[in-house]
Amino acid sequence: MREIEGRIFAAGMPVAALMEKVAKLIASRIEALYPSTNTRRVGVLVGPGHNGGDALVVARELHFQGYEVVVYRPISKLKELTSQHAQYADSLGILCYEQIEQLQDCDLIIDGLFGFGLERALEGPIASAINQLNEWSKLVISIDLPSGLHTDTGEVLGTAVRPARTFCLGLWKLAFLQDQALEYVGTAELIDFDVPLADIWAVLGPPKLKRVTKTAAIAYLPIPRAPVTHKYKQGHLLLICGSHKYGGGAILSGLGARASGVGMLSIAVPEYLKPLLLAQLPEALIIGCPETETGAIASLPDIELASFSAIACGPGVTKDATSVVEKVLASDRPLILDADGLNILAELGTIPTLSKRQAATVLTPHGGEFKRLFPLGDPTKDRVQLVREASKLSGATILLKGARTAIANPSGSVWIVPESTPALARGGSGDVLTGLMGGLVAAASSKALPLEEVVQSAAWWHAQAGILASQERTELGVDAYTLTQYLMAVVREGVE
Numbered sequence: 001m002r003e004i005e006g007r008i009f010a011a012g013m014p015v016a017a018l019m020e021k022v023a024k025l026i027a028s029r030i031e032a033l034y035p036s037t038n039t040r041r042v043g044v045l046v047g048p049g050h051n052g053g054d055a056l057v058v059a060r061e062l063h064f065q066g067y068e069v070v071v072y073r074p075i076s077k078l079k080e081l082t083s084q085h086a087q088y089a090d091s092l093g094i095l096c097y098e099q100i101e102q103l104q105d106c107d108l109i110i111d112g113l114f115g116f117g118l119e120r121a122l123e124g125p126i127a128s129a130i131n132q133l134n135e136w137s138k139l140v141i142s143i144d145l146p147s148g149l150h151t152d153t154g155e156v157l158g159t160a161v162r163p164a165r166t167f168c169l170g171l172w173k174l175a176f177l178q179d180q181a182l183e184y185v186g187t188a189e190l191i192d193f194d195v196p197l198a199d200i201w202a203v204l205g206p207p208k209l210k211r212v213t214k215t216a217a218i219a220y221l222p223i224p225r226a227p228v229t230h231k232y233k234q235g236h237l238l239l240i241c242g243s244h245k246y247g248g249g250a251i252l253s254g255l256g257a258r259a260s261g262v263g264m265l266s267i268a269v270p271e272y273l274k275p276l277l278l279a280q281l282p283e284a285l286i287i288g289c290p291e292t293e294t295g296a297i298a299s300l301p302d303i304e305l306a307s308f309s310a311i312a313c314g315p316g317v318t319k320d321a322t323s324v325v326e327k328v329l330a331s332d333r334p335l336i337l338d339a340d341g342l343n344i345l346a347e348l349g350t351i352p353t354l355s356k357r358q359a360a361t362v363l364t365p366h367g368g369e370f371k372r373l374f375p376l377g378d379p380t381k382d383r384v385q386l387v388r389e390a391s392k393l394s395g396a397t398i399l400l401k402g403a404r405t406a407i408a409n410p411s412g413s414v415w416i417v418p419e420s421t422p423a424l425a426r427g428g429s430g431d432v433l434t435g436l437m438g439g440l441v442a443a444a445s446s447k448a449l450p451l452e453e454v455v456q457s458a459a460w461w462h463a464q465a466g467i468l469a470s471q472e473r474t475e476l477g478v479d480a481y482t483l484t485q486y487l488m489a490v491v492r493e494g495v496e
């Protein structure tokens, strides 16, 4: 952002003019959301840099709109432009305090302490003031970033403001897409101040980090179908799932795969599950497999793996299905591995095993599985960086599940699903994703859709179904079976 901003300034845009433009946009959003009729007294936290400058321009605008504005300015040494705005605010009679307590009776607090220029951990009186503010549980909104968060990793540097809403300026800062920052940012809104595309490209090159949008996700679904086609042209998925311990995962993945519209669906399960699966998924070919003593799938009988368009393996298989996982890894079919399929891969040795694969592999770990597969660092920290590194090392597409699921590809690109719902944090919802993605990857062969795009489509679709279900049924009403029943509605709304 700093480099992009630098290009804009070098091209002739005055720094002060940009600050004015940005702050006016913020002020008008505040006026729309919190009219002065109900929000009388506004406290503005002003830091030493241009985040503070923005805040002072907002303070001035709100003052002229009839709000009663007071400022808290804990650091007296200000950048020049910020200092000029501070002087002008003083001249208008806007009161300025060095103690946050003076803002305790405000209806709204605007946080302009630090933006992307925060360099080191907050400590001392500023940190105490932020902690105090958080204890008041007041309505707070942050400019650009909650003060205290690292703009890229989203890590809390010492302490951080917890606003109800954050106006992110210009381009989404990476922090907004990192799980660890989400409990801080509140509702995130982008304030678009017309950053020229040419400057973005000049600094970042072709986009390597992408937010999955509805348009991109829908574009890579296998629709519309060719008018003349047949079931084998629409892909054939082999789903390998289930055990005595975990039977339901097979049904959930099967229902996820059904929603993908895949032409043919074969499901390999332990023999005992066959009648149950047949009852739930009459259209599927159910392959009953011999079982280990522990009730896992022991082997895949008489199956020609090469005849499938894709294989998805893992939900509910348990760690005793090693030989099956070895067999699918050795096949030349696109493979999606999930759940214990991943734990088995980790035991086999992730990177040496994957280096022998001849076809594309997609791994869909949650944080715990990721750590076992790739002991690279803590996946609750800078997830985007970690998942990118894991994909580079392994040559596989890695989908790291979470509140902001991140998908990295061997090409170096990372996709992030920018919207989801904690309603999905529930046993079985990942199984649905595996089936859905498996079906889409298999069906993609009919339209020669690239794997990278298909995986992001699946992740988006899954998250949107969760959102839709939780809107209708509350966050408590999205069990994994219900989730499968909402998949179709997402696409119907998307293509309308």
Ligand SMILES: NC(=O)C1=CN([C@@H]2O[C@H](COP(=O)(O)OP(=O)(O)OC[C@H]3O[C@@H](n4cnc5c(N)ncnc54)[C@H](O)[C@@H]3O)[C@@H](O)[C@H]2O)[C@@H](O)CC1
Residues within 6 Å of the ligand: 001, 005, 018, 019, 022, 047, 048, 049, 050, 051, 052, 053, 054, 079, 113, 114, 115, 116, 117, 118, 119, 120, 121, 122, 123, 143, 144, 145, 169, 170, 171
């Ligand atoms: N392109 C953009 O995104 C635009 C950004 N603007 C604003 O400019 C901000 C960035 O401005 P700056 O680069 O001045 O950075 P900040 O305003 O984020 O803060 C940097 C200042 O804080 C000091 N500082 C850093 N860490 C500290 C710590 N731990 N304790 C005490 N002081 C510390 C630095 O010495 C520096 O003076 C953005 O966040 C945004 O609000 C807008 O004015 C215009 C457009």
Ligand SMILES: Nc1ncnc2c1ncn2[C@@H]1O[C@H](COP(=O)(O)OP(=O)(O)O)[C@@H](O)[C@H]1O
Residues within 6 Å of the ligand: 339, 366, 401, 402, 403, 404, 405, 420, 421, 422, 423, 424, 425, 426, 427, 428, 429, 430, 431, 432, 433, 462
């Ligand atoms: N807090 C959250 N917000 C949004 N999505 C979530 C959240 N927690 C989990 N999810 C999603 O729910 C699914 C859980 O999958 P997983 O952990 O494999 O569960 P299971 O193995 O029980 O099916 C993933 O798609 C994940 O991204």
Ligand SMILES: [K+]
Residues within 6 Å of the ligand: 051, 111, 112, 113, 114, 115, 142, 143, 144, 145, 146, 147
């Ligand atoms: K801020």
